[in-house]
Amino acid sequence: MSVSQQPAPARSDLAVAASDAAATPAVRYPFRRHGFLLTIGSTVWAATMVLFDLDPTSRVGEIGYAFGSGLFQTGLLALLWVLWKTDALGTGKVAKTALGIETVLVTLAIGSTIADGVGISDLNQPGWALLDAFWPFSMFGMFLIGIRIAVAGQWRGVRRFWPMVAESWAVVTIPTLIVFGPIVAQVVAPLHLLVGYAVLGVLVATKPH
Template sequence: MTASYRTVTPTRLAVRGTDVAPASTVRTTGALLAVGTVAWAVGMAIAGAHEGFGWQSLLGGATALLFQAGIARLLLLQYRTGAMGDGPLARGVYRLQFLFLAGAVVSTLLDAFWLLHGTPVWMAFDLCWPLSMATMVGIGIRVAIAGRWTGSIRWTTLWAQSWFVTSIPVVLIVRDAGLWVASAQLISGYALLGLLLARHETVRTGA
């Protein structure tokens, strides 16, 4: 028997409830998020809690930057599609989150090259990382409540963006072993969300 195919509607997300995000934009965002997440999860597991400049800090920094690029694209997609809603509060939260994310990127660069550690400048940027991840939790909850993103994408977004509250406490308690838990949650959350956003338009259905 010959294989049959069916066309699946590409991922289309409402932009502020009226327009749609181009399928190519959604797929590109998903691909970058999936690749960046897996890269950082593996890099974090390999580098561990290493301190000081070296290949571990560079590996952790490079993969973290790739993950942060995926997060930035995800936030842009959520903002464009009004995933939390159209009100000024939702837009303000996204703008605040982009500010925190920018600070977290600087923190990642400082850690990668082990610069200014222990100084007030380093502490200020280092604080942006947990602030950014904590804000992602709130955004994920609001996206789920708003219901503009539907189906598996809606609930995977909630699970992915809960990473800060589901994994960081484990890392703080069991240290290096907890990094494997954090990596696993990243892959089951953000990486899976990326794959859902990047799914193909045409799938094989039989043989």
């Protein structure tokens, strides 16, 4: 067994170490909560699709589905806020206006979800039918935003292109439902949510400042 002794560091050594630490700032992840909210919302909505189908018929199913989709839509609002703060669509007025319009669409879609959850929606009435239409409008708007993020190039690496993958949910799921029917769509819809939006939430949560 050997015993070695190290001399105590000089004050100049301590000063250099402190200087190096100050020169290397800690990495910050300011959008952690927003990203995780999107991931949780996507996962819960996918789970309600599996449990209650894409078009639930029971009252319990309607409430559960509304809860899951509403949580997902709240995650979308969080995502839109991050896109705004990071200039993900660009720095011009058109980009900001597009995000503002999409925020209104998602908010109205949340109103439709709440109406479905509490059981007051009546799609035979024009007003309720119009409110319900904001659901697909908002999802198609997210798809256009995903394309714009990739074109703008403000986000780097996989974060530049994954929004386009995630936000293609509507343009993938709806044609699948029409062409292949509800059985196939029942698999594609939740799987696409997990691969797309749930992963995007993680990428947002781990995005450095």
